Structure formats: structure tokens, C-alpha cells
Amino acid sequence: MSLPIAIGDVIAEKYRVDRLLGSGGMGVVVAATHLTLRTRRAIKVMRPHGVGSPLGVERFLREARALSELRSAHVARVYDVGRLPNDAPFMVMEYLEGQTLLARLAQRGPLPAEEAAAYVLHACEALAEAHALGMVHRDLKPDNLFLTQAHDGSPCVKVLDFGVSKLLHDEGEGRARTSTGAIVGSPLYMSPEQINGAHDIDGRSDIWAMGIILFQLVTGECPFAGNNVLEILAQIATKKPPPPSTLREELKAPFDAVILRCLEKDRALRYPDVVALSRDLAPLARSEPDPPAALVARIERVYAMATKTASMSTAAEPHADTTDTPERPELEARTPEPAHAVDITCTPTPWTRAGMPMTSPIEGTMLASVAGGSTGTHVAKPRRALVRHFAAAAIVLALSASLGKLLSLIHPQMHAPASQVPAASSDLPPPLATTHPRTASTAPKQPSKNASKIPPPAGSVGAVPISSGSTHVSPPARMGSPQQGPVRRPSFR
DSSP states (O other), X not given: XXXXXXXXXXETXXXXXXXXXXXXXXXXXXXXXXXXXXXXXXXXXXXXXXXXXXXXXXXXXXXXXXXXXXOOTTBOOEEEEEEOTTSOEEEEEEOOOSXXXXXXXXXXXXXXXXXXXXXXXXXXXHHHXXXXXXXXOOOOOGGGEEEEEOTTSOEEEEEOOOTTOEETTOHHHHHHHHTTOOOOSOGGGOXXXXXXXXXXXXXXXXXXXXXXXXXXXXXXXXSSOOSSHHHHHHHHHHOOOOOGGGTOTTSOHHHHHHHHHHTXXXXXXXXXXXXXXXXXXXXXXXXXXXXXXXXXXXXXXXXXXXXXXXXXXXXXXXXXXXXXOTTOHHHHTTSOOOTTOOOGGGXXXXXXXXXXXXXXXXXXXXXXXXXXXXXXXXOOOHHHXXXXXXXXXXXXXXXXXXXXXXXXXXXXXXXXXXXXOOBOOTTSOOOOOOOOGGGTTTSOSSOOHHHHHSOOBTTOOOOEEEETTEEEOOOOOTTOOOOSSSOOOOOOO
């Protein structure tokens, strides 16, 4: 299979390829030199046939993003990403010298328990930061733990290959990647929930893998084995793992207890996080170069700091502010006005039933009480109150007129004589005497003297001339029928 790059090629006009470090199905890793800085770098390049796979490219870039967020000394750093002319992505990483734990195990055989525990504690420090930031590796194995040297020459294990890592807060993306039923991870190190295709994978799946790795480092074997993948998965789902001391007698009971708790099939029975795992594992590790207590304290600090960073990043995300802030009218002004709000520009000055003036809000604002808050400012609605008062007055007047008309028809002589009213205007013709239809046959032809002395009221109704000698009799007055003699007005008392 041809390589995507050749020795001597220059990548991104600044990295010269020196030699091949490793090769896999999806990509290759080469050693390169920065032409300006003269520093060594490792460059991971995707093979051309993987460029056509959107999932493969997405995993490649996801690994770069995950590594760029981690600052632990036990994670390989990422310095740059880019694309080759053939559109193949590449990742510029920290150059490491050493070997994987799988190669060391093949070279030396089972490791001493104290040494294996120290290596796993290094990985726990890297996972503490990743888990606190919401990342799950999902593909931990001895081939992804690289043993190198720290700046002081002490052994240092770095976690590699976050290509299949999962972000806990990105459920939609995780479901899309696993909806086809594909198993993500290496079968020998997969947890039961990974085999079942669970979507809620968390850091306890990585703790399961750490238990398998620790078992393998001290015994040289995996607790679950088989002739094919299906047999391995069946044993993981059903078989109880044997204690490591049955394969290596010098192992102590506390060492067995730590590994068996990591390998509980019910993840609720495993260690809740890598901090708890490190507390039980540190006393079993070698005391140099760092004492066990110092290792645990550093892991706790890393986990706490990463958790704080993750919480601050979440709090910094924009979200709707639903707090009640009446002292900041500029925030309320951005709230849309409710449909039932009164347009105060078309109403009189706000008032209350007690006659006390009230504070009107600025046009375009909404009260906090409408949104569920409580403030001292309310929208006054005088128009509604005026309508109620006018309606009540109209009802009273209508009832009074109807009642007066009814009483005058039933008992015409009930009411006392009303006070005289001013005379009609001189501009109008003098009204003629009126004749009630019901008393026309019995009324005298000549009006009484008292009637002639009292002038009719202004605007009174009577017979007016229409044509030659004929008269028109107007209908009775609304407030009572006119009678012979003095004009009477109904009383409303």
C-alpha cells in the first residue's frame, strides 16, 4: 500500500519528513523537522482511501480537538492541523521517544505489580482531566499507552489516540455515530455497556478498560479471551473474571480487589471515577520518583481544576436571562410587549380608584408583573374604568325613564306639581295646546285659566299647523304624557 507522503517531502511549507514511525489502516505517523525552529515533530497523516469517509475524517479531526484541550503532561500535545494537496488531513504532534506498554510487555513479559500500578496511575491523571471536561476515551489499551521519559528522566506514560473519544455533552453526535450498530473500541478491552451499544457511555467504561490493562500487565494475559470476536464479547457479557492472583501467586489481595472492582459488569459497582481508583491503587505503586500520597493529591487537583474549567465554560455560554431586574429598564425594553397591554399614548393620565396617580412605564416596555415578577410599577387603564362608569350611568338613566313613563300611565295624579320651568325662547313660535288621545272626548274645549297663566316649557311638544286648518298631534313626551293644567315632571327620588 502506497504511503500518502514520502521521505523528504515538505508539509505545509515548513515540516520536512525525515522517517516513518508507524503505519496503520487509516494513516501513518512520520518524524519531521520544523525547517525554521529546527525542532522534531511527529506528524500523523490520513491515508488517501480514508479521505472519502466522512466518519474517518471526523474522527481524525475530533482527536486533534480533544488533544488540543488537554494540558496534562500524560497526553501527547497537538501543535497544528491542516490538509495536504490531495485533501488528506494531517496533525502535527509532540515527538515522543520510547515504546508502547504492549511492546514493553512483549519485550519483558509480565511487569512487577508496583511498576504496573505506577503506569496506570499516570494514565489516570490524563483521564482525570479528560473525564472532567466531558471526554471518554473508549479505546484504551496497552498499545495506546506510550512509555517515554519526562524532562527529569523519570518514566512517563502518555495516553494516545483519542480518535474514537466521545463527548458526554454531545448526545446527538454520539447517537448519529453509533446508530448503525457499529461497535466502537477494541473487543478485548470493551466494557459490557459498549458491547450492548449503550448511548450513555461515561468514564466508567474507561475504568473497565484500565482494569483489563492492569490485569494484562501483571499476568501477561487478558481476563477474557476467545478464538474470535464473538467468543470474546460473549465472555465479557457472561463470564466472571478470575482474580489475578490465580495466575500469579505473588500478587496481593488488595491488588485483586482493585482489579475486580474495575471489572464489575454493573458499572454502578465500579469505581465512580479515576480519583477513587487512584486512591486505592496508589498504596500498591512504587514510591519513586513520587510517593503515593503525592500522586493521589496531584490527580485530585487535576480533576478539580478541570471540573472548574468545564463549569466556567458552561456558564460562559449565552442563555436567556429570566431574572427580575427592575432597576435595569434597558433590559426590560428588549422584551416584546404583550398582546393585552394598553397603549397609554391614547388614554388620559393614569389614575386609580382612589384617585392617586400611578407611574406609567416607558412606551415599548413590559411590566415585570406580566413576566412573573413583582415591581411597584403597573400599567394604569383609565379607559376601561371610564367605560364602566358611563355604562352604569346609562343603565340608571334608561331605567329611570322607563319607570317614570310607566307610573305616569298608570296613576297620572300621583306626582306633586313640579316647579315652573323657564319660558320658551322668543325665537320659536308659541306652541299650541296639546290634546291627549285618551282624554280628547272628555276634555273641555277651552283651556283652564290656570293653564293659560303657565307658559309651556321650552321645546314642549304640541300640535303644529301643517296645512289649511289641520293640525298634527305629536306623540306623547318621553318623560311622561302632558296633562291638562300645570305641566308635571316625574320625580326620580
